[in-house]
Amino acid sequence: MSGDVKNEWPLWEVFVRSKSGLDHKHCGSLHAADPKMAIQMARDVYTRRQEGTSIWVVRSDNIVASDPGEKGEFFDPMEDKVYRHPTFYKLPQEVDHM
Amino acid sequence: MHATSIRVSEDPQVQYLLRIGDTALILAQRLAEWTGHAPVLEEDIALANIGLDLLGQARGVLTRAGELEGQGHDEDQLAFLREERDYRNATIVELPRGDFAFTVVRNTMMATFFKLLWGRLTESSDAEVAAIAAKAIKEARYHQQHSADWVVRLGLGTDESKKRMVNAIDELWRFGAELFASDPVDEAAAKSGLGPRWGDLKTDWSREMDSILSEAQLAVPAESTFMSTGKQGRHSEHMGFILTDMQYLQRAFPGGTW
Numbered sequence: 583m584s585g586d587v588k589n590e591w592p593l594w595e596v597f598v599r600s601k602s603g604l605d606h607k608h609c610g611s612l613h614a615a616d617p618k619m620a621i622q623m624a625r626d627v628y629t630r631r632q633e634g635t636s637i638w639v640v641r642s643d644n645i646v647a648s649d650p651g652e653k654g655e656f657f658d659p660m661e662d663k664v665y666r667h668p669t670f671y672k673l674p675q676e677v678d679h680m
Numbered sequence: 681m682h683a684t685s686i687r688v689s690e691d692p693q694v695q696y697l698l699r700i701g702d703t704a705l706i707l708a709q710r711l712a713e714w715t716g717h718a719p720v721l722e723e724d725i726a727l728a729n730i731g732l733d734l735l736g737q738a739r740g741v742l743t744r745a746g747e748l749e750g751q752g753h754d755e756d757q758l759a760f761l762r763e764e765r766d767y768r769n770a771t772i773v774e775l776p777r778g779d780f781a782f783t784v785v786r787n788t789m790m791a792t793f794f795k796l797l798w799g800r801l802t803e804s805s806d807a808e809v810a811a812i813a814a815k816a817i818k819e820a821r822y823h824q825q826h827s828a829d830w831v832v833r834l835g836l837g838t839d840e841s842k843k844r845m846v847n848a849i850d851e852l853w854r855f856g857a858e859l860f861a862s863d864p865v866d867e868a869a870a871k872s873g874l875g876p877r878w879g880d881l882k883t884d885w886s887r888e889m890d891s892i893l894s895e896a897q898l899a900v901p902a903e904s905t906f907m908s909t910g911k912q913g914r915h916s917e918h919m920g921f922i923l924t925d926m927q928y929l930q931r932a933f934p935g936g937t938w
Binding site (some may be wrong): 583591612613614615618619622623625629630 | 720721722725726729822825826829833934
C-alpha cells in the first residue's frame with residue numbers, strides 16, 4: 583500500500599439496509615477509485631455475512647458535518663425543554679402503542 | 681501417523697465432476713495466497729471472498745463426486761488424499777499466483793468459464809449438481825463482473841498497468857485451450873445429461889472475453905496450438921508444491937477437523 587497520501591483513493595462512507603430494516607444504516611468507510619468500485623468493495627467488505635439487501639455509498643468529502651466544537655450551543659439548550667416531548671397529553675384508549 | 685492416498689474411480693461421471701471440483705479447489709488455493717498481500721485492503725477481502733466462494737463450490741461438487749463413486753470418499757478425502765496424477769483440474773489454475781494483473785486476467789478467464797458452465801449445469805440431469813449450479817452461478821456472475829472491471833481499469837490505466845496486462849494475457853491465453861478440449865469424459869456427460877461438453881462453451885466464452893478485452897483496449901491473442909493436460913492428471917511442475925501445502929494437515933493428522 584502506498585504511503586503517499588496524494589495517491590490514495592478517495593474515502594467513501596457505506597450505508598447498508600439489512601433484511602429487516604427499512605432504513606440504510608451507516609456501517610463504515612472504505613477506499614475506492616470511483617462509485618462502481620466503491621459499491622463492489624462495500625459489498626465485499628460489509629455484506630459478506632448476509633448483512634444487506636441494499637447498499638448506498640457516498641464520498642466522505644460530500645458529507646457536511648456539525649462542528650464538534652459547537653456541541654454546547656447546538657445541543658445543550660434542548661436539555662430543559664421537556665415540554666417538547668408529547669408526554670403531557672392524555673391519549674385516547676383507541677390510540678395504542680404510541 | 682500418516683494418511684495413505686486414496687484412488688478414485690475412472691468412471692466418466694465421477695471424472696467429469698472431479699474436473700469441476702478440482703479446478704475450483706486449486707484456484708481457491710491460489711487466491712488464498714493473496715490474503716494479506718493484495719494491493720489494497722478492500723481488494724484483499726474481495727479476493728478472499730472469491731476464493732471462499734470457489735472453495736464452497738468445490739466442496740459441493742467433490743461431495744457429489746464421492747457419492748456417485750460409491751466408495752465412501754467424502755469431500756475432505758477427495759480434496760486432500762489423492763496423488764498429484766489423480767487431480768483433474770485444468771492446468772491454468774495451478775500456475776503460480778503471479779502479480780495482480782496475472783490474477784485479474786486468470787480470474788476473468790475462469791469466472792467467465794464457470795459462469796457459462798454453471799449456467800448449463802442448472803439443467804443437469806443430476807438434481808444435486810443442478811442445485812449446486814443454481815447457487816454457484818450467482819457467485820460466478822459477481823466474480824466475472826468484479827474481475828472484468830479490473831481488466832478494463834488496468835488495460836486503460838497507466839503504461840505500467842497496460843504492460844503488465846499484456847504480459848499476463850500473453851502468459852495465460854494458451855492455457856485457455858485446455859478448458860475447451862472435449863474428450864470421452866465430456867461425451868459421456870453430454871449423453872447422460874450430467875453436463876455440457878466443455879468445448880460447447882467455447883463460442884460464448886470467446887465472445888464474452890473479446891468484449892471485455894476490447895473494452896480494455898487489449899488485443900485478443902491468436903489461438904495457440906499448445907495444449908496443457910491437467911484434466912488428464914498430467915500437471916505442471918507447480919502442482920506438487922500446491923498439494924504439499926494443501927495436504928499437509930490431513931496427511932499429518934488423518935481425519936483432523938476444526
